[in-house]
Amino acid sequence: MPQKVRIALDAMGGDVGASVVIPGAATALTRRPDSEFLLFGDSALIEAQLAKYPALKAASRVVHTDVTVSMHDKPSQALRRGRKTSSMWLAIDAVKKGEADVAVSAGNTGALMAMARFCLRTLPGVDSPAIAAVWPTVRGDSVVLDLGATIGGDARHLVTLAVMGGAMASVLFNLERPTVGLLNIGVEEIKGHEEIREAAELLRAMNLPQLNYIGFVEADGIGKGLADVIVSEGFSGNIALKATxxxxxxxxxxxxxxxxxxxxxxxxxxxxxxxxxxxxxxxxPKKSNGGVLLGLKGVVVKSHGGTDAEGFAYAIDVGYEMVRYDLLTKINQMLNRDGSALVSAQTAQEAVS
Known part of the structure; x- marks a missing residue:
């Protein structure tokens, strides 16, 4: 029998907190009975909700904390006030300590990213993490990143996103060489910021065996399913997500x-x-809820703060699948294949500069 997936939940995160998180976990448990939960937050509020769901109660352990990260806290404030003691930090720290396989939170995005990066650190060769999500299209599903974790980024950062997104698509969609496109304002090579054009040159020069770079993709091409992976820096990616x-x-x-x-x-x-x-x-949108924070030494999933219990259950499903598919191992393999994709990127960058 496979080992159970241990899921740490920030029970206080989101617009509502435990009244959404706990019913969402109960729904997820019915779909993923080989799960068990670590619930961090106000034990009185959590236990009141757990009383309604005996099966979830039997599969859960509650860890009390009085500290909650507000949806309006700045990342720096959240780190100062909530580090070590908040429900968000404790859920992430459980992954670092090996007590959980994945952490899921509907809390403040900036705070979650700051805490996850500070607590878990980034993978070798990854400068900035990204939020990646599965995006429904007319041709099936695509992986889209970054959806708001890191604003801006140079060509090397975009190449790193392409590699990590390719790894996620390959494990989720069982693709040997997923297609990758760069989100841009046009498909012509002269369009877009310098960083995007340079990233395109790098990806063509690298010709990585683990992904197939197809060129620029405009925003309407995301829904058309023109590529298995769509890469963008976080500002543009978040706007595309909210607009859709x-x-x-x-x-x-x-x-x-x-x-x-x-x-x-x-x-x-x-x-x-x-x-x-x-x-x-x-x-x-609830059925596409749950963005994976890629590039960290651990699996963390961000749920929409305003989702309902059903939507939060889908975010838990995403975390479960990332663990069962062993996403971190796959990303490391792709980053380090053929002497490291990122070393190849640096060499190619010097060649085209």
Missing amino acids: EGTARQIMDLLRAEISSRWLARIGYLFARGAFRALRDKLD
């Missing part, structure tokens, strides 16, 4: 308003409700 989520909600709201406004539309809905239900499920 907002558009998905807008489409569903417009459909509901149109259907309810006219009786012919309501009759038509009766005949097409299966299709509408499938569309709703495909566009539901």
Whole structure:
């Protein structure tokens, strides 16, 4: 029987905290019965929720702390005030100590990134971590990164993101050589910032055996599924994410308003409700919830702060899969293949400069 996946949860993280985290964990446990949980936070609040879910209670251990990182705390404030004692820090530290295989939090993104980087440190050759998520497209799923962990970055950083994203896509989608595209304002080689154009030159010069660089991809190409991996620095990636989520909600709201406004539309809905239900499920941001913090010496997953229990359960699912697929080992293998991909990047960079 496989060893259980040990999941550390920041039970106080997010807009609501334990009232979402605990029901979400209970849902995730029904799908992943080979999981066990470490729950960090206010024990009174956690135990009150656990009383509703006997199976989860039996599979969990609660660690009390009075300190919670606010959604409005600056990363530096969170580190000073919450280091060593907050529910967020303790969940991450459990991964560092080997008490958990993955940490999941819906808390403050900046604070989570700062604490995870400070506590776990980055992998050799990785300067800045990234948030990577699975993005639904018309052709299936793609991995998109960085979704907001690191703002800006030079060409070497973008190449590192390509390698890590390629590793994630290869293990999730069982691809030997996933396709990789750089998010840009156009597909022409002269378009975009200097860093993006230089990263493109590096990826072409490197010709890495573990990924297939296909060139620039515009924002509308993400949803079209033009590449298995889409690479962007964090500022542009986060804007793309929020714009897409907002558009998905807008489409569903417009459909509901149109259907309810006219009786012919309501009759038509009766005949097409299966299709509408499938569309709703495909566009539901909750089902794509959970961004992996790539580049760290440990697995940490960021959930949306405003998600509900179902959405948080999906974030737990992401963490579970990253552990079961042994993502860290795969990333290390790809970073170090053929004398290290990053050394190759440096050599190629000197050749084109």
